Amino acid sequence: AIVLNQSPSSIIASQGEKVTITCRASSSISSNYLHWYQQKPGAFPKLVIYSTSYRASGVPSRFSGSGSGTSYSFTISRVEAEDVATYYCQQGSSNPPTFGSGTKLEIK
Amino acid sequence: EVQLVESGGGLVQPGRSLKLSCAASGFTFSNYYMAWVRQAPTKGLEWVASITNSGGSTYYRDSVKGRFTISRDNAKSTLYLQMDSLRSEDTATYYCTSPRPYVYYPYWGQGVMVTVSS
Numbered sequence: 075a076i077v078l079n080q081s082p083s084s085i086i087a088s089q090g091e092k093v094t095i096t097c098r099a100s101s102s103i104s105s106n107y108l109h110w111y112q113q114k115p116g117a118f119p120k121l122v123i124y125s126t127s128y129r130a131s132g133v134p135s136r137f138s139g140s141g142s143g144t145s146y147s148f149t150i151s152r153v154e155a156e157d158v159a160t161y162y163c164q165q166g167s168s169n170p171p172t173f174g175s176g177t178k179l180e181i182k
Numbered sequence: 183e184v185q186l187v188e189s190g191g192g193l194v195q196p197g198r199s200l201k202l203s204c205a206a207s208g209f210t211f212s213n214y215y216m217a218w219v220r221q222a223p224t225k226g227l228e229w230v231a232s233i234t235n236s237g238g239s240t241y242y243r244d245s246v247k248g249r250f251t252i253s254r255d256n257a258k259s260t261l262y263l264q265m266d267s268l269r270s271e272d273t274a275t276y277y278c279t280s281p282r283p284y285v286y287y288p289y290w291g292q293g294v295m296v297t298v299s300s
Contacts, residue, residue: 109286111227118277118290119227126282162227166285170243171217173227 076101076162087153088182095106095148095177097163103142107167110148114159155181184208184219184289186278191294204261204278211259215281218263220274
């Protein structure tokens with residue numbers, strides 16, 4: 075199984091700050107198959123970015139993604155209070171589908 | 183609007199069985215693969231099983247192979263997960279999802295809690 079190493083495991087940021095999360099895969103992944111989710115406390119996960127860089131429906135433009143091969147990143151250009159959540163990367167390139175361990179974002 | 187509504191969770195003793203259901207609406211159920219993803223308390227997300235749109239093929243994570251069975255009834259637009267020989271490590275919230283091309287999950291149910299404990 076492809077292991078996704080996410081870092082950092084937690085971030086404390088100020089509103090308006092730029093934050094970046096990294097997801098490194100144990101094997102190369104087609105960029106079409108790397109996705110990002112946001113999970114707020116007590117809620118189900120919400121798809122934010124699919125296929126590395128495409129924003130899901132209704133997702134604000136401050137969210138973006140990039141990467142290729144084994145290295146991917148997820149960026150919030152200006153963090154807002156409503157972005158407090160845990161973020162997960164996920165690959166569907168190889169069975170079984172796997173998720174990163176998550177990055178918890180908190181606001182100062 | 184796509185809706186996925188899970189049911190059937192609860193407290194069960196180790197070694198016993200439980201069957202989860204997921205009622206789907208808002209899309210043509212028979213056209214799409216379906217899957218179960220779980221999340222143990224305070225832990226991350228973990229894919230459990232998937233099934234093709236016809237139900238002809240199924241896929242499982244190693245830790246549930248031989249114990250869990252995913253199935254579907256396209257006439258009822260309902261997905262199932264039969265869980266046998268349950269273990270404490272199966273304790274989790276189970277989410278019904280509908281994967282799309284490139285295996286991403288845009289649609290999720292609200293989740294159903296399964297607790298395996300004596």
